[in-house]
Amino acid sequence: MSEVQSVDRAAxxxxxxxxxxxxxxxEISRRLQVHRSTASRLMATLEAHDLVEQEGQRGAYRLGFGLLRLASAVTARVDLSRDAQACCDAAAASLNETVNVAILDAGYAVTITQTVGQRMIGVARQYVGQRAPLHATSTGKVLLACSPAAEQDRVLAAPLEAFTASTITSPEVLTAELAAVRERGxxxxxAEWEEGINALAVPVRGPQGAVVAAFSTxxxxxxxxESTFAEHVEMLREAAGQLESRLGYLPGVRASGG
Amino acid sequence: MSEVQSVDRAAxxxxxxxxxxxxxxxEISRRLQVHRSTASRLMATLEAHDLVEQEGQRGAYRLGFGLLRLASAVTARVDLSRDAQACCDAAAASLNETVNVAILDAGYAVTITQTVGQRMIGVARQYVGQRAPLHATSTGKVLLACSPAAEQDRVLAAPLEAFTASTITSPEVLTAELAAVRERGxxxxxAEWEEGINALAVPVRGPQGAVVAAFSTxxxxxxxxESTFAEHVEMLREAAGQLESRLGYLPGVRASGG
DNA sequence: GAACGCTGTTGCACTATATGCAACAGTATC
DNA sequence: GATACTGTTGCATATAGTGCAACAGCGTTC
Incomplete structure (x- = not known):
């Protein structure tokens, strides 16, 4: 149970x-299992802060623009999100699939920008802000492979959750996989995190050459x-290169892996 | 006073x-004027929902990525935000100033995308999600001028708040101003909303030719x-035209004003 | 190393707030 | 007109939210 129940309910x-x-x-009172008057008061408080807003006169409620203000403060903190969005847009146009940029944060791969491919508009899963497991996603594997050994050991020591039948759950298999990632770049x-969904990712390096993000489709x-992986990887590398040049990374300087 | 005090505090x-x-x-307990234990519990509840996160072991807190997830649902609802961001980026590069796209929402001009000009990085005011008054901002005037007469009458009937000494507070003066906006487009x-700050805006039309947003610098x-307004307006029109073509608007079809 | 100041957390008791209830007005459907 | 559902609000009550006290930890100063 959370510390402050009414804040928990509002969230x-x-x-x-x-x-x-x-x-x-x-509907909200039914889903939260509280009285309609409780739901009404919670909504009124959220509305006062622009976190929700009411469509028309009679219900219904939707999320408010105040969330954009708060989220802007989050993306402003992530230096590369502004450049990354532009590169995602360009890459999604050329790949014609959903493209994402993720960073390593508190042991997860967190997507900070995403452009949905034309074929997926309206149905694509929303990844932005999502904490993805390092061992089961392409971006996670890139970020983990290029992390200090201590971080890798920490992940390998923890139980590796199975999300699908294809998820790597053996530390030995994951170790070999990370070595292969470093080798080929x-x-x-x-289908390791979501059934029926494949993904590819390449590293994005910052000004000093360290890996600061992963670029994926x-x-x-x-x-x-898998027969098309090589060509997609080339396209991803090109897109990541665009982002890297914006970030001030000069290829050939302390490059590792690919 | 808000309806649910602890939700109000969390917000x-x-x-x-x-x-x-x-x-x-x-620091948060001091600013909210609550006990440290209260602040600690509120933060813990927000953290459980990814709305805040703790840097390192000992304080301090910052906003969490969960807000990006919520905000994505807001921008996903606003159809033109995806295209608008790309056009803002391009326009900010050519204008070398801050550029915004705003829509009319519940009697306000709400900025949905913003690209900060190179000279203003780090110091520019954040407008995204901000509700701006229609009578005191360039985007507001565009959106109001191109609104149905009923909406204009409603704004003109309400007290026009003065934000600076230059804010238009006379309904007659505002009526004339809106006519001029329609005339010249x-x-x-x-310096009507913020001291020392000038802004220019042009309309953005949707597929059916109706004004769906305002594009501003x-x-x-x-x-x-004011001596440079004409050249800046031309650049804005070009940028707005880029966005309009993405939205499916064909110039010359039912054009009004400029 | 000791003292001091500040930090964040947590158990507990108390009270103030959050809650549900009842009633109301409004809307849509049959 | 009857019925069902909606959202809101005054009020009383029960419970959750709060402050207090105590604790452990950290950083700074002497």
């Missing part, structure tokens, strides 16, 4: 509305079979 | 952290004097 309301919008006060996830397995 | 914490980051539990705000008055 749950925001999560409900991000998944499904709009929702009525009554890219990572793949073949995601698609249904039938559109991203 | 205030998020606002404090968006303005200044990171902040310690003790652009609006200006000369903002700069200190000395860099955007």
């Amino acid at each position: 749950q309301i925001l999560q409900l509305l991000s998944a499904e919008s709009p929702l009525s006060v009554s 890219w990572a793949s996830a073949v 995601t698609a249904p397995a039938f559109r991203l079979p | 205030q914490i998020l606002q404090l952290l968006s303005a200044e980051s990171p902040l310690s539990v003790s 652009w609006a200006s705000a000369v 903002t700069a200190p008055a000395f860099r955007l004097p």
